[in-house]
Each structure stands twice: as structure tokens, then as C-alpha cells.
Amino acid sequence: MSAKVIAAVVLLAVAATVGVSSFKRTMTPYIGFAEARSASGLVQVNGKLADKDYILRAEEQFLRFNLKDEHGDVMPVEYRGVIPGNFDQAVSVVAIGKFAGDHFEAEQLLVKCPSKYQAEAENQAKAGKS
Amino acid sequence: MNRTALTTTLALVVPALLLGGGLVATGALNWGQLACWLAFISSLVAGFSWFAALLGRTEATTVARAAFRVQWLGLLGGAACLWWILFSHQFQYQYVHDYSSRDMPGYYVYAAFWGGQEGTFLLWALISTTLGLVLMRWRHALTDAALFFMNLPILLLTFVGVVRGPFMASKQVFTDGVGLNPLLQDWWMTIHPPVLFIGFSSFVVPFAIACAALLKRDYDGWVKPVLPWAVFSTAIQATGFIMGGVWAYKVLGWGGYWGWDPVENGSLIPWLSNIALVHGLLVQRVTGSLRRTNFFLAILSYVLVLYASFLTRSGVLADFSVHSFAANDDWKLPLGLGGFLIGLVTLAATVGFGLLLSRLREIPRASEALGAFSRESFMWLGQLVFMLMCALVAIGMSAPLITRLFGPPSNVQTSYYNLVNAPLAIAMGLLLGIAPLLRWRQHEPGAFLRAAVPSTVFALVGGVVVFWAGIRDPMPAAIVFAMCFALASNFMVTLRGFKAGWKHGAAYLGHMGASLMLIGVIASSGYGLDTQIQLPRGESRKALGYDLVFEGMTIDKKDGKDHAIIAVNAPERKFTANAKFYWSEYNQGYMKKPHIERFWTHDIYISPLEMVGGRDEGGTWFEPGETKQTGNLKLTFQGFVPEVGEGRMKLTALLVADVGGHTVPLKPTFEVIMADGKRTSTPAYLPSGGTISILSGDPQTGRALLALPGEERAKESETLAVEVSTKPFINLVWLGAVVMLASAFLSMFRRVIDVRREQAKPA
Numbered sequence: 001m002s003a004k005v006i007a008a009v010v011l012l013a014v015a016a017t018v019g020v021s022s023f024k025r026t027m028t029p030y031i032g033f034a035e036a037r038s039a040s041g042l043v044q045v046n047g048k049l050a051d052k053d054y055i056l057r058a059e060e061q062f063l064r065f066n067l068k069d070e071h072g073d074v075m076p077v078e079y080r081g082v083i084p085g086n087f088d089q090a091v092s093v094v095a096i097g098k099f100a101g102d103h104f105e106a107e108q109l110l111v112k113c114p115s116k117y118q119a120e121a122e123n124q125a126k127a128g129k130s
Numbered sequence: 131m132n133r134t135a136l137t138t139t140l141a142l143v144v145p146a147l148l149l150g151g152g153l154v155a156t157g158a159l160n161w162g163q164l165a166c167w168l169a170f171i172s173s174l175v176a177g178f179s180w181f182a183a184l185l186g187r188t189e190a191t192t193v194a195r196a197a198f199r200v201q202w203l204g205l206l207g208g209a210a211c212l213w214w215i216l217f218s219h220q221f222q223y224q225y226v227h228d229y230s231s232r233d234m235p236g237y238y239v240y241a242a243f244w245g246g247q248e249g250t251f252l253l254w255a256l257i258s259t260t261l262g263l264v265l266m267r268w269r270h271a272l273t274d275a276a277l278f279f280m281n282l283p284i285l286l287l288t289f290v291g292v293v294r295g296p297f298m299a300s301k302q303v304f305t306d307g308v309g310l311n312p313l314l315q316d317w318w319m320t321i322h323p324p325v326l327f328i329g330f331s332s333f334v335v336p337f338a339i340a341c342a343a344l345l346k347r348d349y350d351g352w353v354k355p356v357l358p359w360a361v362f363s364t365a366i367q368a369t370g371f372i373m374g375g376v377w378a379y380k381v382l383g384w385g386g387y388w389g390w391d392p393v394e395n396g397s398l399i400p401w402l403s404n405i406a407l408v409h410g411l412l413v414q415r416v417t418g419s420l421r422r423t424n425f426f427l428a429i430l431s432y433v434l435v436l437y438a439s440f441l442t443r444s445g446v447l448a449d450f451s452v453h454s455f456a457a458n459d460d461w462k463l464p465l466g467l468g469g470f471l472i473g474l475v476t477l478a479a480t481v482g483f484g485l486l487l488s489r490l491r492e493i494p495r496a497s498e499a500l501g502a503f504s505r506e507s508f509m510w511l512g513q514l515v516f517m518l519m520c521a522l523v524a525i526g527m528s529a530p531l532i533t534r535l536f537g538p539p540s541n542v543q544t545s546y547y548n549l550v551n552a553p554l555a556i557a558m559g560l561l562l563g564i565a566p567l568l569r570w571r572q573h574e575p576g577a578f579l580r581a582a583v584p585s586t587v588f589a590l591v592g593g594v595v596v597f598w599a600g601i602r603d604p605m606p607a608a609i610v611f612a613m614c615f616a617l618a619s620n621f622m623v624t625l626r627g628f629k630a631g632w633k634h635g636a637a638y639l640g641h642m643g644a645s646l647m648l649i650g651v652i653a654s655s656g657y658g659l660d661t662q663i664q665l666p667r668g669e670s671r672k673a674l675g676y677d678l679v680f681e682g683m684t685i686d687k688k689d690g691k692d693h694a695i696i697a698v699n700a701p702e703r704k705f706t707a708n709a710k711f712y713w714s715e716y717n718q719g720y721m722k723k724p725h726i727e728r729f730w731t732h733d734i735y736i737s738p739l740e741m742v743g744g745r746d747e748g749g750t751w752f753e754p755g756e757t758k759q760t761g762n763l764k765l766t767f768q769g770f771v772p773e774v775g776e777g778r779m780k781l782t783a784l785l786v787a788d789v790g791g792h793t794v795p796l797k798p799t800f801e802v803i804m805a806d807g808k809r810t811s812t813p814a815y816l817p818s819g820g821t822i823s824i825l826s827g828d829p830q831t832g833r834a835l836l837a838l839p840g841e842e843r844a845k846e847s848e849t850l851a852v853e854v855s856t857k858p859f860i861n862l863v864w865l866g867a868v869v870m871l872a873s874a875f876l877s878m879f880r881r882v883i884d885v886r887r888e889q890a891k892p893a
Contacts, residue, residue: 004500004507008514014553015518019525022542022549027529029540044541061662061851082662082739082851 028096033073037099045104046094050074056083067093067104076103087111134189138196142172143203162211162223162297169204169255170288172197177285180278184345191274195266198277201288202263205256212249212296216242221304225249225296231309233817237320238310244323245310247443247467248296253324255287257331265335269889270355275342280334282481283436286474306817312721318377322370326397329367330435333400335359336407337432337482340425344485349421349493353411354888356428358881360408363431365874367401372867383724383737385855386655387863390544392447395527396438402520404431406513413506416570419496420510422486427513429482434524436475444468447530501572508565515558522550552605555648559612562641563589563619584622589615606652617645633880640873647866653859658732660855662739665696667848676700676734678707680850686710691721694738694850702729709852711738713821733857740851749825749835760838763816764788767834770827778803781827783834787816798836800824813837 028042029035036045047069054065063079077095094110146168153159159167179194212225216239221227229245230238244250262280265273310319336356343352374394375387388394407427410420441447444467500507525532526542533540567581592614593607601607620641627635663673665680672678677699686693692712698705710723724737750758752767759765768784778801785796796814800823813823820839827834 002502004502004511007511011511011514011518011554011557014557015522015550018553019522019550022546023525023529026543026546026549027533027540028543029533029538030530031538035538042543082853 032071033067033069033075036075036104039099042096042098042107044094044096045069045075046092047075048092049090054087056087063087063109064103065093067095077106078103079106079109081107081109132192134192135196138175138193139200142168142175142197142200146171146204160211160297160299162208162215163292163295165204165207165211166252166288166291166295166297167204169201169208169259170285170292172201172204173281173285173288176201177278177281180274180281183274184278194274194277198259198262198266198281201284202256202259205252205259205288205291208252208291208295208297209243209256212243212252213240215297216240219307221307222300223296224298224300227300227304227307229307229310231307234309234315237317238315241314241320241323242310244327245314246296248290248294248298250323250327251287251290252296253327254331255284255291257324257328258284258287258334261332261335265338268355268885270351272339272342272346272348272352272355275345276335276338278338279341279481280338283334283474283478286470286477290470316377316381318373318381322373322377325366325373326370329363329370330397330400330439332359332363332366333404333432333435336363336404336428337478340428341482341485344425344489347489347492350414350418353414353424354881355885357408357411357415358878358885360404360411360428361874361878361881363404364401364408365871365878367397367404368867368871368874370397371401372864372871375867376864380726381723383722385660385724385735385737385853385857388651390526390547392527393442395523395547396442399438399520399524399527400431400434402516402523403427403434406516406520407431409509409513409516413500413509417496417500417506419500419506420513421493421496422490423513425486425493426483429478429486433475433479433482434520436471436478437524438527440468440471440475441527441531444471447527501570503568503573503575503578505565505568505570505573508561508568512558512561512565515554515561519551519554522554523547526550552609556605556608556612559609559616559645559648562616562645563612566623566638566641567619582619585615585618588618601652601657606656609652610649613645613648617642617649620645632876633883636873636876636880638873640870640877643866643868643870643873645866646862647870650859650862650864650866654857654863658735658856658858660853662851662853665850665852667850673854674856676854678736678852678854680852681706683711694852696725696736696850696852698727698734698736700727700734702734703727707736709736709738711741711850728861730861731859733860735853735855735857737853737855738850739853741849749837752834752836754832762790763839765822765836765838767836770832770834781824783824783827783836785814785822785836787822789817792817796822798822798824800827 028044029039030044030046031039033045033047036043045067047067050066050068054063056063061081061083063083065077066074067077068074077093077097078100079095079097090111095104095106096108096110097104097106099105146164150159150164150167154161154164176194176197179190179197182190183194215223215226216230217236219226219230219232225246225248226242229249230242234242242249244253258280262277262284265276265280336359339352339356339359343349371388371394378384378389379387404427407424410424410427414420414424446468500510526546529542530539563585564578564582567578567585589611593611596607596610601610620638624635624638624642627638629635659674661673663671663678665671665678667680667682670677670679679697681695681697683692684695685691686708689710691710694707694709694711696707696709698707705727707725707727709725710721712721720740722738724735727734727736750760752758752765754767754769757764757766764787766786766788768786771782771784773780773782780802781800782797783800785798787794787796794817796816798814798821799812801810801812811823811825813821815821816839821837822839823837825835825837
């Protein structure tokens with residue numbers, strides 16, 4: 001076998017290994033609330049604001065609200081970080097994080113507003129670096 | 131123009147004008163739709179004629195070419211029509227209502243053309259057809275076959291124009307439009323999308339030429355003419371990326387220029403496979419190897435363009451992407467937009483890969499094997515690296531679709547892309563540094579080792595500097611090392627090349643640009659400082675060693691929007707940060723634009739986040755019937771309409787606003803829930819932008835405390851939260867990008883000159 005074929009095989013093997021492990025490591029399944037409560041690792045849930053009784057303490061960068069999924073299941077969500085400016089008008093919220101005992105601890109919130117086209121790009125609250 | 135061409139043109143245009151004109155007169159059709167129909171029918175005629183030509187009736191090419199020109203005219207007419215209805219504010223068209231408004235400045239009205247899906251399909255068809263006209267000038271046995279294949283996707287695109295063009299009538303009567311999303315209202319939007327669309331569309335040419343070459347069994351003759359096109363795609367698509375990156379960095383304010391978003395990934399994957407193609411073509415030209423690989427890559431690049439369009443435009447990723455197009459609303463195409471785009475992917479893949487498979491066994495193998503230690507072997511490995519990057523990015527962006535097959539749909543975090551591409555970037559840097567030093571076919575290992583000494587020394591020095599500067603993690607340090615190696619090698623080869631004439635140095639210049647850019651990417655994205663801080667108005671706060679004082683909000687004279695003014699005292703220099711921060715009625719949210727203070731070695735990036743705290747209610751008191759003037763706004767408060775419901779009271783203020791002679795009634799409301807005293811104020815929006823809301827009301831006297839535009843936020847909230855960060859060596863990113871672009875365009879001209887010279891030679 002020539003050196004270049006060996007090099008190619010090594011490259012392929014490295015890419016495949018890194019690919020598979022990174023894929024598994026960074027995968028965040030989009031799941032229902034029931035599964036989210038028992039899942040380990042990062043997951044994504046989405047839903048609507050269940051009510052307007054949310055706690056928003058901008059100074060502390062703390063937000064707690066109730067998220068309701070399509071089946072009517074309600075789950076409290078807490079988020080620490082910069083709060084999306086248009087949180088009030090959210091038609092749907094995507095939360096990425098994990099369940100922590102009695103609430104869902106979101107690392108990242110994605111707020112979708114009743115506007116068209118690329119409006120959401122701005123509204124992504126980036127917790128952590130990407 | 132000969133007689134057949136003239137007859138064809140007339141046969142298409144005259145009935146279109148007569149019949150179509152009649153239909154327009156009766157109102158069954160409008161001019162835009164007529165233009166779309168003309169393009170579609172011409173495309174059909176051209177397609178069938180080229181098909182007949184492929185079956186041996188060569189005289190049909192004249193008809194096909196004439197029809198193709200008419201098709202271009204039709205699309206051009208459609209585009210002109212779209213701009214005309216946009217500029218004349220004809221809101222009876224849904225598209226005009228959805229993406230433009232009367233108060234938009236002209237250059238945004240112009241950009242509203244590609245504000246929505248319908249317009250972008252028209253643009254796509256127009257650009258593809260224009261490229262077809264350019265291809266038509268190429269005198270070669272493959273030209274007409276290539277045009278046949280090129281016309282296939284265009285036929286489907288013009289079909290979209292007919293079924294669902296931007297010329298649909300509004301569902302109701304509008305006097306004004308919604309306007310373009312403020313995010314898109316940026317100077318870059320007037321140029322960035324068309325450039326990306328040219329890039330996206332251009333991949334069709336290598337695809338078409340490859341298909342034609344397969345069909346005509348010309349397995350080597352297509353290489354030379356396809357090269358300038360493939361390099362053109364590389365160059366123009368890279369221009370699009372850079373524009374998008376600058377826009378994201380300067381406007382969006384999250385501090386980066388590339389976010390691994392599906393839309394970005396979607397344009398990246400065909401580009402990667404196209405770069406693999408360019409390098410493969412160069413190898414084939416010299417050594418005659420990689421014939422099948424190159425056909426595969428030329429076809430794959432276009433299939434990936436279409437696949438990416440499917441992912442980002444059909445709405446399948448709507449839940450996963452923050453900036454993919456709006457989800458499927460009401461696309462009345464057969465099978466919907468998603469189905470249509472899948473059809474397009476399937477068509478291109480079936481035709482292209484089908485042809486390749488049917489010819490696979492007869493494509494001759496290389497007369498000479500790739501030399502073991504030769505430039506072409508290393509380029510082959512480089513191709514492999516690009517393909518792996520392409521595959522891993524494609525897998526990442528398709529994650530929601532792939533995982534859906536096995537369980538709940540999942541997405542990968544953006545860190546996935548960094549993780550998988552990092553080791554490949556190291557490999558790429560090393561290959562980039564080695565290959566240009568090698569000779570074609572066979573190289574003496576000893577001679578190579580001597581040639582590689584300077585680059586290795588430079589890379590080691592670079593590695594030490596980087597270690598000393600604080601990049602200690604193995605992965606980024608290794609990438610910087612590999613890129614320094616590539617930079618030094620290519621610097622030497624570029625110098626040598628330019629001494630022999632610019633044609634010999636242009637390509638290596640691009641390698642230098644790429645290495646510089648990647649060093650900049652590592653430094654600016656991984657090693658900047660970053661902090662979030664609250665700035666109470668007038669008080670000095672320290673962040674990252676800078677003193678910041680939030681001085682308040684002002685209304686900018688140029689754009690009429692609110693800007694936050696922050697005085698910054700940095701060790702480098704004192705400056706005043708001026709960050710756009712205003713309420714957008716369209717998005718129902720704050721629009722923000724960062725302030726970027728530029729230095730040679732780094733940027734200071736100040737991004738406003740939100741207004742918090744301190745409800746010191748300002749506002750202006752109005753007696754019932756009173757009129758007050760602020761700026762060009764004259765406001766009359768007529769009185770309150772109270773509504774008392776169960777445990778709540780609602781006040782609606784009747785206001786009349788006069789903005790520059792334009793009178794509108796406004797009804798802001800104010801609701802109090804008795805039990806807990808919770809108050810909700812719903813503002814009313816002024817046509818000129820800005821809001822008026824009720825801060826308080828006095829039920830005894832009927833007086834109202836109103837927050838006027840500009841007044842409300844300045845007084846209501848006094849603390850601004852900002853993100854302060856530094857972007858070290860961000861200028862290397864831009865410099866590298868510009869160098870890479872210059873190289874790509876130079877290389878393209880070089881290849882065009884080659885083809886011209888070939889054509890000028892007497893046969």
C-alpha cells in the first residue's frame with residue numbers, strides 16, 4: 001500500500017471518529033416535556049408561554065416562566081443570562097438546556113415573534129459562546 | 131440573426147404580446163405574470179429543441195438558442211416589472227405589501243426584490259439564464275448539450291414564476307405595506323443577496339458542462355473550458371461569504387462573522403466540493419488522472435446547492451434555524467415548496483449521477499498512476515480533506531432529518547462544526563504547505579526536505595510566538611502552526627511565481643490568504659475577552675480595563691433612530707461609542723447595532739443588550755382636548771374612553787397625531803387589574819416610527835400622562851446592559867479574505883485567457 005493511501009485512510013478514520021463522537025456529544029434532541037424530565041444531557045424543548053405570570057428580573061438577568069407544549073403539559077423554565085428583549089411577544093419559545101429537579105434550566109433561549117422572515121436572528125439570546 | 135432564429139423569436143413574442151396583452155387588458159393576467167409565462171414557455175421550447183438537437187437534428191439548436199434568448203428577455207421583463215411595482219408602491223400586489231412600504235428609502239425598495247421567496251426564485255432563474263447566455267458564446271462541440279442540461283433546472287424555476295411568482299394579487303386592499311424587516315434594512319442587503327445568488331446559480335455551469343461531456347463521451351476536453359467557471363463559482367461565492375460575514379459582524383451584534391447556521395452551511399457545502407473540483411481539474415489537466423472524481427464533484431456541487439435550498443427554504447428546519455426562511459405558509463405548488471425543491475434535487479441528481487453511472491466503466495483510467503511523492507498525490511489528499519469537511523458539515527446541518535429516522539429529531543450544537551473541522555484544518559494547513567513545494571509526477575524526497583526548511587522554521591517560530599501569546603490549547607495551537615507552515619511555503623512559491631509572471635503566482639496567493647484568515651479566525655474567535663456589564667446612566671463602570679460611561683440616548687440625525695451613547699476611556703484611545711438601539715415596530719423588539727472601535731491589532735466590540743431597571747416615569751401631561759408639539763409631531767389628546775370590567779379597568783386614549791400634515795388617529799390603551807394593581811400599557815404606533823404609550827391617567831381630571839417617542843425609553847429605563855469584547859487580530863480575517871478573493875479572481879482571468887487562446891487557435 002502506498003503512503004498516500006495510508007494517509008487517506010488515516011484522514012478518513014480521524015474524520016469519522018471525530019465526526020461520530022462530536023455528533024453524539026453535541027446532539028440536542030427535540031423532545032416532549034415528559035422525556036425532557038428524564039433525559040440526561042442537553043435537550044431542546046419548545047412550546048408557548050403558558051401565562052403572563054413570569055418573573056423577569058433584568059438586573060439579575062433571571063427569568064422564570066411556564067412553558068406549555070402542544071399537549072397542554074406545563075413545565076417551569078428558568079434562564080439566567082441576557083433576556084431576549086421581546087420576550088413578552090413570543091409566540092413560541094425554544095429552550096435548550098436540561099431538566100434540574102423541579103424546573104428546566106435553559107442555557108439558551110430562542111424566541112420566535114409574530115413577524116415574518118428572518119426576524120428571529122436578532123432574538124437569539126446567546127448564553128455561552130458559540 | 132438568421133431566419134430560423136427570427137421566426138422562433140417572433141413565434142414566441144408575438145402571440146405572447148397579442149394573447150397575453152389581451153389577457154392583461156381583461157385583467158386575467160398582469161404584465162409580470164405575462165413575462166413569467168413567456169419565460170416558461172420559451173424555456174419549454176428551448177428544452178425540447180435542444181433535446182431534438184441531442185437526438186441528431188442539429189438545426190434545432192438555432193431554435194433553441196433563440197428561444198433561450200427570449201426566455202432571458204421574459205425573465206428580465208419580469209424583474210423590471212417587479213421593480214416597477216415595488217417602486218410605484220402598487221400594494222394591490224401581495225409581494226409589494228409584504229416586503230416594502232411607502233416610507234422605505236429607495237435602495238431598500240430596490241432590495242425588497244429579494245425580500246421574499248418568490249422574488250428570489252425569479253432572481254435565481256434570471257441569473258442562471260444570464261450565465262447561460264455567456265456560456266452560449268463558447269464555441270465548442272459541447273456547448274449546446276451543456277445548455278440543454280443547464281436549461282433543465284431553469285425550466286423548473288420559471289415554472290415557479292408562473293405558478294407562484296411575486297405577482298399575485300393581494301387578498302385585501304392595502305394602502306401601505308409591511309415594510310422590509312429592519313434586520314434586512316442595511317446597506318449590505320442591497321448587494322449581498324444578489325452576489326450570493328450569482329454564486330449559487332453559477333454552480334449549474336460546471337454541472338451542465340460535466341453532463342454534456344459525459345453524454346458526448348468527451349472525458350478530457352471539458353476540463354479546460356470548465357476551469358474558469360469553477361474558479362468563478364469559488365470566487366463569487368467567497369465574495370458572498372465575506373459580505374455576509376461583514377454584515378453579521380457589523381450589524382447583528384453577536385460578535386461573530388460566521389455562525390454555522392443552516393443558511394451559511396448550505397452555501398458552504400457546495401463551495402467546499404467546488405474547491406475540491408478545481409484542484410481535481412488541475413490534476414487532471416496535467417496528469418490525466420481523477421477523471422471520474424471530477425465528474426462526480428461537478429455534479430455533486432450543484433446537487434448540494436439544490437439540497438441546501440431544500441433544507442433552508444422548505445421550512446423543514448424552521449424549528450432549528452434562527453435564520454432560515456419562514457416556514458411553509460401557503461405555497462400552492464404541486465406538493466408544496468418542499469416537494470418542489472425535492473423534485474429539483476432528485477432531477478439534478480438522477481440526470482447527473484445517472485449519466486456518470488452509465489459511463490463509469492468506459493471512462494478511461496489514468497495513463498499514469500498518481501506519483502507516490504508528488505504534487506498530485508498531495509492535491510488528491512487535499513481534495514479528500516475538502517470532501518470530508520463538506521460531508522461533516524452536510525451531516526451536521528442535516529441532523530434534524532437524519533435523527534428523525536431513528537427517534538426524536540435532534541440538532542447538533544454549533545460547537546459540533548468547530549470540533550469536526552479543527553483536525554481537518556490542521557491536515558489542510560500541512561497539505562497546503564507541502565503540495566506547492568512539490569513537483570508534478572515525482573519528487574525527490576531529499577529535495578523536498580531542503581525546500582521545506584524555511585517554512586518549517588517559520589512555523590516553529592510562529593508556534594513559539596503563539597505559545598508565548600497565550601494560545602496553549604493543543605488544537606488551536608496546532609492549527610496556527612500548520613497555517614504558519616502553509617503561509618511560509620506559499621509565500622515563497624508566490625514570490626517565485628510572480629517573478630515568472632502573474633499567472634504562475636495567483637493561485638498560491640489564495641493559499642496565503644486562506645492561511646492568514648484561519649490564523650485570524652482562531653485568534654479573534656477563541657482568544658478575545660468578553661464580559662457583560664450594566665451601565666447606570668452617568669456612572670462610570672470598568673470592564674476589561676476600559677472605563678465606560680453611559681451618557682444617554684440620542685436620536686441620530688441621519689437615520690432618525692435611537693442611539694445609545696457611551697463614553698469609553700481605553701488605554702489605547704478615548705472614544706465615544708454610538709450604538710444603534712431602538713424599538714422596532716416590525717419586529718416588536720429592540721433593534722441593536724454594535725459599536726466597533728477598530729485598531730490595527732484588535733477591535734473593541736460594544737454591543738447593547740437591553741435597557742434595565744429604574745422606572746423613573748417621565749412623560750408629558752395632557753389636558754383633555756390639549757394639543758402639544760414635539761419635533762414634527764403635533765399631538766392632540768381628545769379624552770379617555772374608560773371600560774370597567776370584572777376586576778379590571780381599561781382606559782383607551784383617543785389621540786390624533788399630525789406628522790408633517792399627515793393625520794392619523796391613535797388609540798393606546800392602559801389596563802389596571804384591581805386585585806394586584808398590575809398595569810399593562812399597550813402603545814400605539816406612529817406611521818413615522820416610534821410609539822406613544824400611556825404612563826398614567828388621572829380619572830378625576832381626565833388628564834393623561836403620555837410617553838412620547840424618544841422620551842419613553844430615555845426616562846423609563848436608565849441602565850443599559852452591554853456586552854464588551856475584544857476581537858484580537860480580526861483584521862487578519864479581513865486581510866486574508868481579501869487576498870483570497872484577489873487570488874480567486876486573478877486565477878479566473880488566467881483560466882479565461884487560456885480558454886480564449888485555445889479558441890483563437892485555428893482548428
